[in-house]
Amino acid sequence: MSIKTIGRHLGLPVFHVLMILVLSLFIVSFIVLAAGVSPFTAFSLLYQGSLGSVSHLGHVMKSFFPMTLCAMGLVYTYRISLWNIGIEGQVIVGALSAMVLFRLFPEPQVPSLFFSLGIVSAFLGGMGWAMITGFLKSTCGVNEIFAGLGMNFVSQGLALWLIFGPWKRPGIASMSGTDPIADVYCLIESGPLSISGFELILVFILFIFTWILIRKSIVGLKLHASGSNPFASRLLGLQPTLSIHLALAVCGGFAGLAGLFQVSGVYHRLIPSISSNYGYLAILVVLLSGFDIRIVPIISFFFSCLLVGSIQLPMMLQIDSSLSGVVQGIVVMVYLVYMGIARHLNSRIRKPVYE
Amino acid sequence: MIRLENIHKDYGSVKANDGVNLSVRPGSIHALLGENGAGKTTLMKILSGFIAKTSGRIFVCGNEVDISSPVKALKAGIGMMYQEPMDFPQMTVLDNLMAGRPSGFFISRKKALHDLDRFSSDLGFSFNPASNPASLTLGERQQLEMIRLLSLGVKVLILDEPTTGITDLQKDVLFFSLRRLAKLGHSIILVSHKMDDVTSLCDEATVMRQGKVSGHFSRPFSSQDLLQCMFPSGGDVDIADDYQPGDPFYFLDQVTASSSRVVLKPISLNFRQGEIVGLAGLEGSGQELLLRVAAGVSHIHTGAIRIGDTPLTARSMKAYQSSGVFFVPGSRMEEGLISGLTLSDHVALCRSGHTLFTRKRAVESQTSRFIENFFIKASPHSLVDSLSGGNQQKFLLSLLPDTPRILFLENPTRGLDHDATAAIWNILKTRVRHSGSAVVFSSSELDEILQVAHRVLVFSNGELMMDRLCHDLDPHDIGQAVSGIKQTKY
Numbered sequence: 097m098s099i100k101t102i103g104r105h106l107g108l109p110v111f112h113v114l115m116i117l118v119l120s121l122f123i124v125s126f127i128v129l130a131a132g133v134s135p136f137t138a139f140s141l142l143y144q145g146s147l148g149s150v151s152h153l154g155h156v157m158k159s160f161f162p163m164t165l166c167a168m169g170l171v172y173t174y175r176i177s178l179w180n181i182g183i184e185g186q187v188i189v190g191a192l193s194a195m196v197l198f199r200l201f202p203e204p205q206v207p208s209l210f211f212s213l214g215i216v217s218a219f220l221g222g223m224g225w226a227m228i229t230g231f232l233k234s235t236c237g238v239n240e241i242f243a244g245l246g247m248n249f250v251s252q253g254l255a256l257w258l259i260f261g262p263w264k265r266p267g268i269a270s271m272s273g274t275d276p277i278a279d280v281y282c283l284i285e286s287g288p289l290s291i292s293g294f295e296l297i298l299v300f301i302l303f304i305f306t307w308i309l310i311r312k313s314i315v316g317l318k319l320h321a322s323g324s325n326p327f328a329s330r331l332l333g334l335q336p337t338l339s340i341h342l343a344l345a346v347c348g349g350f351a352g353l354a355g356l357f358q359v360s361g362v363y364h365r366l367i368p369s370i371s372s373n374y375g376y377l378a379i380l381v382v383l384l385s386g387f388d389i390r391i392v393p394i395i396s397f398f399f400s401c402l403l404v405g406s407i408q409l410p411m412m413l414q415i416d417s418s419l420s421g422v423v424q425g426i427v428v429m430v431y432l433v434y435m436g437i438a439r440h441l442n443s444r445i446r447k448p449v450y451e
Numbered sequence: 452m453i454r455l456e457n458i459h460k461d462y463g464s465v466k467a468n469d470g471v472n473l474s475v476r477p478g479s480i481h482a483l484l485g486e487n488g489a490g491k492t493t494l495m496k497i498l499s500g501f502i503a504k505t506s507g508r509i510f511v512c513g514n515e516v517d518i519s520s521p522v523k524a525l526k527a528g529i530g531m532m533y534q535e536p537m538d539f540p541q542m543t544v545l546d547n548l549m550a551g552r553p554s555g556f557f558i559s560r561k562k563a564l565h566d567l568d569r570f571s572s573d574l575g576f577s578f579n580p581a582s583n584p585a586s587l588t589l590g591e592r593q594q595l596e597m598i599r600l601l602s603l604g605v606k607v608l609i610l611d612e613p614t615t616g617i618t619d620l621q622k623d624v625l626f627f628s629l630r631r632l633a634k635l636g637h638s639i640i641l642v643s644h645k646m647d648d649v650t651s652l653c654d655e656a657t658v659m660r661q662g663k664v665s666g667h668f669s670r671p672f673s674s675q676d677l678l679q680c681m682f683p684s685g686g687d688v689d690i691a692d693d694y695q696p697g698d699p700f701y702f703l704d705q706v707t708a709s710s711s712r713v714v715l716k717p718i719s720l721n722f723r724q725g726e727i728v729g730l731a732g733l734e735g736s737g738q739e740l741l742l743r744v745a746a747g748v749s750h751i752h753t754g755a756i757r758i759g760d761t762p763l764t765a766r767s768m769k770a771y772q773s774s775g776v777f778f779v780p781g782s783r784m785e786e787g788l789i790s791g792l793t794l795s796d797h798v799a800l801c802r803s804g805h806t807l808f809t810r811k812r813a814v815e816s817q818t819s820r821f822i823e824n825f826f827i828k829a830s831p832h833s834l835v836d837s838l839s840g841g842n843q844q845k846f847l848l849s850l851l852p853d854t855p856r857i858l859f860l861e862n863p864t865r866g867l868d869h870d871a872t873a874a875i876w877n878i879l880k881t882r883v884r885h886s887g888s889a890v891v892f893s894s895s896e897l898d899e900i901l902q903v904a905h906r907v908l909v910f911s912n913g914e915l916m917m918d919r920l921c922h923d924l925d926p927h928d929i930g931q932a933v934s935g936i937k938q939t940k941y
Contacts, residue, residue: 314803317792321800325789330768331748331778332789332801332850 116434120427127422133413141412142420146405154289158362159372159400160393161295162187162354166378167385167392168306169350172343174387175310177323180344182229182244183351184375185251186222190352191359191370192255193221198277198359199263207280214281215356222352223345225251230344234337240344256368263366273367283361292361302350307389319343351375377403380428399424452477452638453498453529453607458507460493463839467493468504469662475607475655480629480639482649484677485659486734486895491642494659495609498640499531500524511607530605534612536592538599540585544578548599566602573635574598574628590621597628608632609640614648615712615735626652644733646674646934678930682897696905697724697887701745701776701857706754708744713737715744716914717754722857722889727880729904729921730893732933737913738893739781739861745891746778746859747771758856775856781865781893783843788835794818794846795831801850821849826874841871848878853886860892864899876903897929911935 125135146156166183173180180186194214204210229247232238263274283292310316322329322336329336358370381399385391406420453475460468468490475481485491496502498509500521509516516527524530538547548563564580571578576594584592593613600608610629614622629639629652643649649656650673658666658680666680699721708715712735722728730738743749745756747768756763758774771777780786788797798818799809818831825845829838838846844863851858863879864872880903882888894900900907901921909917909932917932 313807314799314809315807317796317800318803321789321792321796324791325786327780327786328789329800331780331787332797333769333772334800335769 112434112438116427116431119434120423120430123426123430124419124423128415128419131415133415138409138413138415138419141408142402142405144405145408146401150288151290152404154285154291155404156397156400157289157291157296159374159403160397161292161299161361162357162372163374163378163381163400164299164393164396165302165350165354165357166374167381167396168302168389169347170378170382171306171310171387171389171392172319173347174382175316175319175323176339176343178233178340178343179241179379180226180229180244180347181241181379182226182247183347183378184371184373185244185248186225186348186351187355187358187371187375188248188251188255189225190218190222190348190355191366192251192258192355193352194218194356194359195258195263195274195277195366198281202278204278204280211281211360214360215353218352218356218359219349220352222355223349226344226348226351227341230341234340252368255366255370259366259368271368273363273365273370276365277359281360282364283357295357295361298353302353303389303393310389315342377424380424384428384431452512453640454510455494455498456508456510458494458497458509459505460490460497460502461505466662468497468507471507471659471662471664473657473664475638475640477606477638478633478636479654480633480641480652482641482643482653482656483659484643484649484656484681485665486681489659489895490662491659492611495531495611495640495642498524498607499529499609501531525600525603525605528604528606529609530600530603530607531609532593532596532600532611532613534615536584536589536596538584538592538596540583543581543583544587544595545580547584547595548602563602567598570598570601574631575624576628588617588621590617590625593617593621593625594628601632606636607638607640609642611642612644612735613641614643614645622648644735646677649677650674674934675930678934682930682933696726699723700759701889702755702757703745704755704757706744706756707752708740708749709752710740710749713740713913715740718915719754720908720915720918722891724856724887724889725883726889726906727883727904728889728891728906728908729900730891730908730910731897731900731929732910732916734895736910736933737915738908738910740913741908741910742859742861742891742893743778746776748778775852775854776859777851777855777857778859779844779847779851779861779863781861781863783840783847784836787847788843790836791834793832793834794822794827794829797835797846797850798831821846825849825878839871840865841874844871844875845878848875855882855886855888857889857891858882860890862894863892864894864896872899879903901926909933 121139128135128138146152166187170180170183194217197210197214197217201210225247229240229243232243233240259274265275283294285292287293310319318334319339319342321332322334322339326336354374355370358372359366363370377399378396381392381395384395402420402423409415409419455471455473458468458471459466471490471494473494483491483495493502497504498518500518500523503519509518511527511529518524518527518529539550542550545560545563545567548567549558549560567578567580570576574594574597576598578591578595584595587595597608613625617625633639641649641653654670656668656672656677657664658677660681668676701722703718703720705717705719706715707717715737718741730741732738740749744751747756747763747766747770751764754764758776761774763771763774763776784790795814795818798821799814802814802817803809815831821827822829822831825848827838827842827845827849829842829846835843835846858879864875879890883890901924904921906920907917907924907929908915909929911933912935916935916937917928919928
C-alpha cells in the first residue's frame, strides 16, 4: 500500500497532512525562538513529556479518552451540519449528573450497580443538556451556536455554585473542588500504562458503534441528508427535526460520559474546571479530522500528546505550558488556511470558462 | 444610451441568453418582459456586472464598455435595484448612503446629507437621516436604494419587480420619481410581470422568450399585444384525447395563504382521479403557492383541505405523503435532491423505512431498475449533481411511489429540451392512465399546458381567474384571465 493510498484511506491525502504539520511547526518554531528558547529543545521536551516514557503515555491516554469521546459525539452533529459548541457544557453536566448519584449513595450496597447507574446518569445528563439546545433550535429557531454557548455559561455557573455552595467541603469552599467521591466510584487503573480498562473498552466500543452507525448504516446517510437539505429530506420522507434531536442527544450523551471519566478517572471529585476544555478541543479535533470518524482518534491522540507533553515546559524552559494551546491553535489555523487555499485553487482549475 | 449587441450566456447546454440585442434610449422608461426562465434577469445581471456574459458587446453612450463586476457597472453609470433592497438595516439612513460608496477613505457626512436632501426633494421622497431602514417600509427602502445609486452617478437604473410588495400610494410615488428621472435624462429599465405597470409607465417594451427577444413595442401598446408576444400559442390547442376523469377526491375549501410575493385569495377547488391539471399565470400570480399549499408543503391561513373524507388541514407533510399526496419542487437541486449524494443513496433514503441497515445490493438493483424504467442517463453511483436537468427530473419522479393518489409538480419541465420534456410527460401520462393518479402542475409555457393538460386553472394576482376544461377553451380567454379579467367556471 503506497503512502498516497494510505492518505486516501485516511480521507485527507498524506501530503496535505504533512504539509500542514510542517507549516505549523515552522510557525511555532518562530514563536518559541521569540521566547528565547531553541525550538529543537522545546519540541524534544514535548516529545519526552508525552511519549518519552510509559507513565507519560498513560497520562496521554487519560486525556485521550474523554477528548476522543467528545470528538466522536461531534461527528454525529457535524454530520447533520450542526455546530455543537455546547459540548463543553454537556461534559460539565455529565460530570454533575454522575456526582449527584455518587453523593446520594456514598456507600452503595452493590457498587457495580450504582456505578452503572452513574454511567447512565452521566449519559442522560449530557444528553438532556444537549437536547435543550436541540429544542431551542427546532421550536424557537435559536441558532445552536448561541444556544450552546449560553448553556455552557449556565453549566459552568451551576458547577461553581455547587462547589462553593451545597457541595462545599465542610468548613472550606475552594477552587480545589468538592469532597472526593467514594473509592468504589473511582476507576481502577491497571497495566503498565496505569489506565482504566473500562475507559479503554468503552471508547473502543463506542468508536466501532459510531463507525458503523455513521458510515455503514442508513442513520449516517439520514443525518447527512437532513443536514444538507432539510426541505428535500422532508420530501423524501425523512424527519430532519428528529435527526437534529438524535444527533444532539448522542453527542450530549458521549460528552456526559467524558464528564464521568473526568470525575471517576481523573479528579475523583468535582472541580471548577472539570471539563479540562476537552469539549472545545474536540471541536478542533473533529475539524482537523475533516469530520471523518476514522481520523478522529489519530488527531485526538496528537492533541493529547501536546497537552501532556507541554506540562514540563514551565519547569524546564520557563515557557508557559499554554504553548500546547498555541500549537493546537496554529495547527487548526494552518489547516483552515491551507484547505481554503487548496479549495480556491481547485475551484479555479475546475471553473468552466465561457469566454 | 445603452446598446446590447448579440449577448450570449450559456450554462452548459442551456442558453439563458441567445443572441439578445437591446437598445435603451436616454430619457426613456423601457420595460423588459418575459416569463420565468425567459432570460431577462440573466440579461440584467450581465448588464449590472453580477454575471459574466459568454459573448457579445455592451455599449454605453456609443462606447464599448467592459462590465465584469458591479463596481465596473457603477463606473459605467449602470445600477441595479433588486426586489429586496440591498441595504444595512441596523445602520442609519445616512450611514447607508455613505457605506455604499465603493472607494475613498474619508467619508463626507455633509455631502451625503446634501445628496439625500437633493434627491429626496427632486423625486418627492421624505427621509429622516437618523432613522434605520429596519423601521422603513419596503417602498421607502427602495427609495433609499434609488438615492444611493443616483448619488453614485448612476444614469441607467435597472429595477427588478419594484412594485411587488409595496402599497399603491408608494407605487404612485415610485412612478412619479421614475418619470421625473426619465425627464432628467436617465434611462430606466423596468423588469416586470405586471401588465398594468408596464402599460401605464413605460415608453417602450421588449419581450423575451426562451433566451431571445421575441418582440419590441413602442408607445402606444396594450397588454394584449404584450401577452400575445409572451404566449404565442395562437390557438393551436392540442386537446388531450385520453380524458376520462373519475370522481372528485381531493378538495380545497375556501383556502387562503400567503408567501413573500403573493397573497392567495379564498379558493375552493376539487381535483378528479385521472385528471391532468395545468396551472397558468404570470410568475408569482399564486399558482406556485397553490401547489405548495395543496401538497401540504406550505401552511394555509384559513380553509380546509381533505382527500376523500380524510381531513389534511394543518397536518404534517408526512401525513400528506401517507395519504398519497406528493410534491416535486421546481428547483430540483435546491429543494428536491441532496447535493453530494449518489442516486443509490437517494433510493436508500426513500426506501429505508425504519430499518437501521439497507442491503446495498438490493438498493443498487432497485436504482438500476429506476434508471432503466425512467431512461435516466446515469449509473447508481453517479452523484445527482452530475446529472442533466432532465435526468434529475426523471430521477425525482422515479423516487415517487408507484401509485400516488395525486402529484403536485412545480414546473416539471423547466429548462428541459424537447426530448426530455416529452419523456417526462410520457412517464406521467402512463401513471395517470394506469394508476388513476391525478397530476397538477404549473408551467410557464402555455403551449405545454394546452398540450398535456385536461383542465387549466389561470391565476392572476393571487386569485383564480379561470377554471376550464381544455377542449372547450378559447385561447383568447386565457390571455384575458392572465391579465386579470375573471372568466366563468366550467
